[in-house]
Amino acid sequence: MLAGGHDHRYSQANAETMTESPLAAARRAPRETWVVVGAVAASQYLNHAYLVLFPPILAVLSGEFAVGLAALGVALGVQGATNTAFQLPFGYLADRYDRTLALGLSSVLGAVGVVLAALAPSYEWLLAAQAVIGVGVAGHHPAHYPLISDATPDDLMGRAYSVYGFGGSLGFATPPVLLASVVAAGYSWRLGVGAIGVVGLLFGLLVTLLFAVGVDDGVTRPNRDLGAGEGADRPVVARVRAYLRGLTASRGVLVLALLALVTSTAGWGFTSYVVVFLQDGYGLSLSRANLALTGSYLVGAVAVFVGGDLADRVSAGPVMLASFAALSALVAVFAVGVVGPLVAVGLVLLIGGVRSVAGPARSKLTDALAPSGATGTSFAVTTVGVMLGNAVAPPAFGYLIETAGREAAFLGVAAVSLLAVGITVGLLTRFGDA
Structure with missing residues (x-):
C-alpha cells in the first residue's frame, strides 16, 4: 500500500520486481x-497538443492579428488561467461523482x-477560444490520474505514468512540426489547428463511450462514498467548505x-519562446x-520511460533532484549564447x-x-500549480524578452529551475520519498 493509503485493487508485488525489466513488467500487467493507461495516454496526447498550438507560430x-509577443503571451496565459480555475471543480467531479463524465466533458470542451x-x-475571438480550451484541458489530470491509479498495480505505477507521459x-511534439x-x-495555420480540433472531438466521443461501457466500475467510480458529512442532502456551501478543508489538510x-x-513556470518559459530564441x-x-x-519533445518522450523505470527501481526524490539540477545548468548554457547553432539545437534536445x-x-x-479517496483532487491541486x-x-x-532581452529571460528560466531543487530538498526532508 502506498503512503497515501489508497485502495488499489491490486496488491503490491515483492522486492523481486525491483530487478524486473520494463518488458517483463509490461507483460504481467493486467489487460x-x-x-x-493506453486510453488516457492518447487523451493526454491531445491534451498536450492543445497546450502548445500557438508557440510554434507566434x-x-x-x-x-497585428499584436506583439506580450499580447500573444496574454493569450497563452488566458488558457492557463481558465485551466487553473476549473481544476478543483473537475477534481471534485472525479472524486465524488463520476470520472467518465469528467473525462468526457473535458475532452469535448477542449x-x-x-x-x-x-x-x-x-x-479577441482568439482569447475567448483559448479560455474554452483551458476549461476543457482542466478536466484531464483530475480524471486521468485516478483512473491510472486504480487500474494499475502499485509496483508498476512509475512505469504506467511513464507511458502516460x-x-x-x-x-x-506534434503541433510544431505539423503547423x-x-x-x-x-496553407493557413487554421487548417492544421482545425484538423487537431476535429480529431480531438471524435476522440472525445469515443473515449467517453469506452469508459462508460468497456471499463470496470471499480476503476471509473470514485473511491470515496458520500458520507453523512458530505452527502447531497447538505447545503452546497457546506459541502464546498468541507471540500476545501480537506484540500488544506494534506500539506505534502x-x-x-x-x-x-x-x-x-520554468518549463513554459522555455517552451513558449525557444523557437523565437533559436531564430533571433x-x-x-x-x-x-x-x-x-519537436525533437526536444521526442527526446522527452523516450526519456520519460527512463524516469518511470528509475522511479520504480530507486525512488522519486533522487530522480527529481537530478532532473531539476541538470535542467537549470543546461538552460543557463543555452541562455548565455556561448555555443554555436548546432550545439544550441543539441542543448534543446537535452x-x-x-x-x-x-x-x-x-x-x-x-x-x-494523496489522502485516501482524494487522488483526483490531489492531482487537481498539483495541476493548479502547473497551470498557474x-x-x-x-x-x-x-x-x-521585450524589456531586458532574450539572454536575461532565459537566465531567469534557469534560476527558476534551480529554485525547484531547493523546494524538492525541503519536500523530501519533511515528508519523505515515495
Whole structure:
C-alpha cells in the first residue's frame, strides 16, 4: 500500500520486481491496465497538443492579428488561467461523482475550443477560444490520474505514468512540426489547428463511450462514498467548505503544488519562446527552430520511460533532484549564447530529455502523498500549480524578452529551475520519498 493509503485493487508485488525489466513488467500487467493507461495516454496526447498550438507560430499570429509577443503571451496565459480555475471543480467531479463524465466533458470542451481558435477572425475571438480550451484541458489530470491509479498495480505505477507521459510528450511534439509544415506548404495555420480540433472531438466521443461501457466500475467510480458529512442532502456551501478543508489538510500535496508551479513556470518559459530564441539568437529558420522543439519533445518522450523505470527501481526524490539540477545548468548554457547553432539545437534536445525524466517521479510522489479517496483532487491541486505556471510564464517571460532581452529571460528560466531543487530538498526532508 502506498503512503497515501489508497485502495488499489491490486496488491503490491515483492522486492523481486525491483530487478524486473520494463518488458517483463509490461507483460504481467493486467489487460485492464493496458486499456486504461493506453486510453488516457492518447487523451493526454491531445491534451498536450492543445497546450502548445500557438508557440510554434507566434510570429505568424503576430502578423495576422497585428499584436506583439506580450499580447500573444496574454493569450497563452488566458488558457492557463481558465485551466487553473476549473481544476478543483473537475477534481471534485472525479472524486465524488463520476470520472467518465469528467473525462468526457473535458475532452469535448477542449476540442470545441480548438475548433473555435481555428475560426478566430480577431485577437479577441482568439482569447475567448483559448479560455474554452483551458476549461476543457482542466478536466484531464483530475480524471486521468485516478483512473491510472486504480487500474494499475502499485509496483508498476512509475512505469504506467511513464507511458502516460510518453503520450503527453508526443502531443507536445506534434503541433510544431505539423503547423510549421502546413505554413511552409503555403496553407493557413487554421487548417492544421482545425484538423487537431476535429480529431480531438471524435476522440472525445469515443473515449467517453469506452469508459462508460468497456471499463470496470471499480476503476471509473470514485473511491470515496458520500458520507453523512458530505452527502447531497447538505447545503452546497457546506459541502464546498468541507471540500476545501480537506484540500488544506494534506500539506505534502500543497508543497508539491508549489513545486509544480515553479517547474511549470520554468518549463513554459522555455517552451513558449525557444523557437523565437533559436531564430533571433542563433539564426535558425522557423522550420528548423520548430524541428528542434519537436525533437526536444521526442527526446522527452523516450526519456520519460527512463524516469518511470528509475522511479520504480530507486525512488522519486533522487530522480527529481537530478532532473531539476541538470535542467537549470543546461538552460543557463543555452541562455548565455556561448555555443554555436548546432550545439544550441543539441542543448534543446537535452533539455527536453532531462525535464521529462522527473515527470513520472513527481506523479508517483503525488499519488503516495494523496489522502485516501482524494487522488483526483490531489492531482487537481498539483495541476493548479502547473497551470498557474502556464498562465504566468508566457506574459512574464515575453515581457522580459521585450524589456531586458532574450539572454536575461532565459537566465531567469534557469534560476527558476534551480529554485525547484531547493523546494524538492525541503519536500523530501519533511515528508519523505515515495
